Amino acid sequence: MQPSRRRRICPRRVAALASVTALTVAVPTSATTAHLTAGSATAGPFPLTRSSAVRSCLIHGRSGVQMPEGVPTSSAYARSTGTVHALNLMIDFSDAPGQGSALDRLADFFPQTEKWFATSSYGRLDYRPEAPIGHWLRMPKPFKQYGVDRGAPFDPGYRDLVQDIVAAADPEVDFERYDMLNVLVTPNAGPSALDTVLSVTFAGNRDAPVADGLPIANASFIFSRQDDGSGSYAQTGYRVLPHENGHVFGLPDLYTQEGGSAVGHWDIMSEDWGADNDLLGWHKWKLGWLDDSQVGCATKPGATEYALTTLGRAGGRKLVFVPISSKAGYALELRTREGNDSAVCRPGILIYRVDSDVDTGNGPITVYDSQRNSGGCTRSPNVQAELSDAPFAPGETFKDAKTGIEISVVGTDPSGAYRVRVTRRP
Numbered sequence: 001m002q003p004s005r006r007r008r009i010c011p012r013r014v015a016a017l018a019s020v021t022a023l024t025v026a027v028p029t030s031a032t033t034a035h036l037t038a039g040s041a042t043a044g045p046f047p048l049t050r051s052s053a054v055r056s057c058l059i060h061g062r063s064g065v066q067m068p069e070g071v072p073t074s075s076a077y078a079r080s081t082g083t084v085h086a087l088n089l090m091i092d093f094s095d096a097p098g099q100g101s102a103l104d105r106l107a108d109f110f111p112q113t114e115k116w117f118a119t120s121s122y123g124r125l126d127y128r129p130e131a132p133i134g135h136w137l138r139m140p141k142p143f144k145q146y147g148v149d150r151g152a153p154f155d156p157g158y159r160d161l162v163q164d165i166v167a168a169a170d171p172e173v174d175f176e177r178y179d180m181l182n183v184l185v186t187p188n189a190g191p192s193a194l195d196t197v198l199s200v201t202f203a204g205n206r207d208a209p210v211a212d213g214l215p216i217a218n219a220s221f222i223f224s225r226q227d228d229g230s231g232s233y234a235q236t237g238y239r240v241l242p243h244e245n246g247h248v249f250g251l252p253d254l255y256t257q258e259g260g261s262a263v264g265h266w267d268i269m270s271e272d273w274g275a276d277n278d279l280l281g282w283h284k285w286k287l288g289w290l291d292d293s294q295v296g297c298a299t300k301p302g303a304t305e306y307a308l309t310t311l312g313r314a315g316g317r318k319l320v321f322v323p324i325s326s327k328a329g330y331a332l333e334l335r336t337r338e339g340n341d342s343a344v345c346r347p348g349i350l351i352y353r354v355d356s357d358v359d360t361g362n363g364p365i366t367v368y369d370s371q372r373n374s375g376g377c378t379r380s381p382n383v384q385a386e387l388s389d390a391p392f393a394p395g396e397t398f399k400d401a402k403t404g405i406e407i408s409v410v411g412t413d414p415s416g417a418y419r420v421r422v423t424r425r426p
């Protein structure tokens with residue numbers, strides 16, 4: 001229940017801008033308090049039967065981790081495959097009246113968000129945003145009185161706010177129809193996102209208030225997202241929502257106290273500002289967007305070669321995982337400027353460590369930089385520059401002296417696939 005804080009991920013402007021903090025709070029739950037919808041309690045994001053070929057790659061951390069990177073994801077989170085109905089409620093307050101129409105606020109996020117999910121999931125997540133109430137839903141108390149800041153799940157300000165939202169919407173909304181809730185708060189409520197990011201998600205929360213007999217267990221609250229002056233707001237301002245919804249599906253924050261320096265711009269759970277980017281292959285597997293047959297589990301001693309196709313397009317092998325314990329391992333994938341990856345400036349094999357024992361916001365994933373201290377290759381604003389050239393090119397090798405694991409990029413195929421060789425000590 002520790003709030004994980006974030007720093008603004010804009011290194012070039014960080015001196016000029018106050019730091020931005022956001023919070024993700026998730027409560028580990030039993031699988032019985034699963035979804036916002038009834039009847040979907042058995043539909044976790046994962047197939048129940050796993051291929052035995054990947055068994056050694058189903059890493060799992062200790063049970064105290066709030067939002068673990070392990071596979072499979074707890075079924076307490078919202079389903080991340082198939083048709084998912086997202087309820088959107090636009091709310092305002094007497095001391096922060098909605099400016100413009102509530103449907104304009106909805107249009108800040110849609111259709112971009114459902115397109116982003118369709119591309120990233122290769123069509124496996126059919127995200128249906130619905131807004132049965134087309135006007136601002138006025139809360140009974142002024143914004144200030146809720147005392148919304150950073151805090152424990154739904155408590156105390158959020159609990160009151162959620163109860164008031166449910167009471168205001170209930171006559172017009174059948175909550176049972178939905179898998180998740182997006183509360184799109186009028187952007188003039190609370191501080192500017194350039195000062196403090198209030199946007200937050202409560203995921204898998206068994207202490208959630210109840211609507212139509214069901215706990216509001218998976219809810220994202222989106223506050224202001226002020227234009228940062230980079231000129232990209234209209235194209236990229238929506239990206240806070242797929243980030244927050246990522247938590248609803250069970251993904252942890254990858255930024256740390258130090259900002260985006262652990263994963264850079266390689267996953268929307270690390271940086272949701274700036275140019276569009278995709279999720280890591282590990283997250284796509286975790287969400288059920290990759291089949292087990294698209295994942296190579298590198299356990300054999302000696303050298304094994306794999307061909308990887310770009311993560312930005314459907315089909316083919318996308319991920320190789322090299323387990324180093326029952327809790328951690330190395331992942332490799334091919335990243336190119338395709339699909340949601342619009343800012344890739346050095347295509348190649350991205351190599352990163354996944355540690356299921358490390359919690360959200362503490363660095364559960366670390367990307368290895370093939371060009372350390374280079375300053376990176378990107379010129380995009382709001383993109384962590386140093387790791388932008390992290391992928392390994394043909395001829396380059398990653399070595400871990402401790403485990404004896406070596407990962408070499410052998411070459412490319414005429415189809416664009418990259419060949420990698422994983423060597424493990426006998």
Ligand SMILES: [Zn+2]
Nearest residue numbers: 023024243253
């Ligand atoms: Zn987050």
